[in-house]
Amino acid sequence: MMQLAVPAKPLLNVDNLVVEYGLGNKIVHAVSGVSLQVARGETLALVGESGCGKSTLGRAVLQLRRAKSGRVMFDGEDLTAMEGEALRKMRRRVQLIFQDPIASLNPRRRIGDIVAEPLIIAGVRDAAERRRRVREVLSAVGLDPDLVAGRLPHEFSGGQCQRICIARSLVLNPEFIVCDEPVSALDVSIRAQILNLLEEMKARFGLTLLFIAHDLAVVKAVSDRVAVMYLGRLCEVGPSEQLFARPVHPYTNLLLQAIPVPDPDVRPVEGVAIGEPPSPIAPPSGCRFRTRCARADQRCSAEIPELREVVPGQFAACHHPLA
Amino acid sequence: MSAPLLTIADVAVELPTPRGNLRAVDHVDLSLDAGRTLGIVGESGCGKTMLSRAVLQLLPKKAKLTGRVMFDGVDLVRLDKERLRRLRGRDLAVVFQDPMTSLNPVLTIGTQLMETIQEHLELDAPAAKARSIELLAAVGIPAPEQRLAQYPHQCSGGMRQRIAIAIALSCEPKLLIADEPTTALDVTIQAQILDLLAREQRRRHMAMIIITHDLGVVAGRADEVAVMYAGRVVERAPTQALFKRMHMPYTEALLAAIPKLDAAPHTPLPAISGRPPDPTRPLKGCSFAPRCRYAADRCHEAKPELKSAETSGHLYACFHPIQMAEGIGA
Ligand SMILES: Nc1ncnc2c1ncn2[C@@H]1O[C@H](COP(=O)(O)OP(=O)(O)OP(=O)(O)O)[C@@H](O)[C@H]1O
Ligand SMILES: Nc1ncnc2c1ncn2[C@@H]1O[C@H](COP(=O)(O)OP(=O)(O)OP(=O)(O)O)[C@@H](O)[C@H]1O
């Protein structure tokens, strides 16, 4: 499973994707030329701070938001060029799980109907078949169909609602799921339950995942590779064990150092984090991280660093990497 | 030895709800000395905020509070409204998770800071302004003078939290309560805010209570940690002692559930199954019993009281404490 630096035949191939939003007469440069690949059966974690463009990228991959330029190839087909019926068909194979599990469930519908909804949209007419599928996925996510199917979302905790969302996303037997911060809104203890569940579902259904999170520690347990994003661009991509052990991009290093370690003997290093992310409306020239980087020099403001292989399998966009 | 700055004695908070009485805080005892930091840790809904609001005397109207909160020699529970108001914002300050709770959206940052300073410190306007600029600079806000004219919504989340901290610090409080001050923030900004709190605390010799659900946040920053579960303090110890040897299965489980940076990829996390009990339906026995892997018959029958461990200052409430020597096995 390791060394999937550039998968030979990726299930997902995102090529130079650019996504922008209009804001009054200004432009938000949310995703500015991102390329990445995900192999079949792999989990790629996409990590970065709030507002760096993770959700935008995830949505653009699923064509819920159309890109300004660039391509998204899924299993050899160009999603960016697809429309209408073809795109609808394709959508059965790809799913999205949201950050806020409670808000993403319709409060007036029963759990059984919520989970069955994708089946109805996909045209599964046989009610008995739908019931069978719903029972199957509810059991798979650790809920008792007899106890939960007839109840409403407000009767469930955040962790249980996220299980229901996961069940709903699995009901069509998708191949690929974008998990957009599926545990960020959950308590530490419940978080572990959901992360384990996602791992289990992935193995059981042979899923491929794009796992979005703002917290590097969270992705450690579930990812094969990690892509670190900052202000619309990728900083570093590499196999997770390697990237955690030896980050080569200064921003990845900062993210790792900022994680509070539950050990009183590891004193937090004060002053590692400086400054705040600049606005994506007017991103800095050259390297977008340069306003917060201790290694920044002239070249960093003049020249955009390209993503390149710094150590075998590990890619970084930096003029002065840590390796 | 002099009396602690803060003593919480047998404090309980009950809230009437349609489902019946909800015991949000269940007979808690804690104390804190001047200049020290206490971390309060526990899952969502365990009563952390209600406990801090009991200290501040800012509980919901219908809440019923019993017990004593001794602060600097006076019992806040029995203090009249006017004296309380003067105390809060001066000797007793608070920072909330969402800085917009402490900031007024329709007033400029300068107005809010200067109002607080003028009210409590009796400074004239120019002096208050100078002090405001000084404070904003101290909490790491670039170009503080220009910021004074801005409104909270014109600042990022991290900036707002710095401003809320500046206001909280403006009158040199003796105690600062920070209720999840970084939960809504990114990790790098969280590190900055925690650094800031630590620095200001050292400088001012101020006592601090940090409330969080993340054991990682308190490990390097608190002198003492209290772990709460279902309204009760279930373990309490000096930070070093607690991490060296936890006695409560809940504390152990809470720590084990945090993803480890040095674990191999795809290692299953030791999750705590189930969820906390319904606070309107208190259990007869230990409230962690339904989720505890060490639970035995007695745990379902009787409530374990807090009792002392061999290490001084270490208390735990468990019939079958963990006896492991060091660290945590998965
Ligand atoms: N509909 C929109 N219109 C204008 N700007 C938007 C819109 N949606 C997002 N943005 C902006 O685009 C940038 C990227 O947002 P995005 O939601 O993709 O970030 P994110 O990395 O998912 O952040 P978070 O961790 O907060 O979810 C942000 O600056 C955001 O404010
Ligand atoms: N205004 C209220 N009325 C009734 N019950 C309340 C009210 N506010 C909180 N509660 C309940 O009191 C209990 C304790 O809540 P509290 O806010 O203190 O938890 P917490 O530990 O701060 O949680 P979190 O980590 O989510 O902030 C919970 O069961 C909660 O549902």
Ligand code: SF4
């Ligand atoms: S390119 Fe320059 S500014 Fe950017 S991360 Fe590398 S050293 Fe820092």
Ligand code: SF4
């Ligand atoms: S008293 Fe019993 S149930 Fe409660 S924590 Fe201890 S062992 Fe577990």
Ligand SMILES: [Mg+2]
């Ligand atoms: Mg997002």
Ligand SMILES: [Mg+2]
């Ligand atoms: Mg709270």
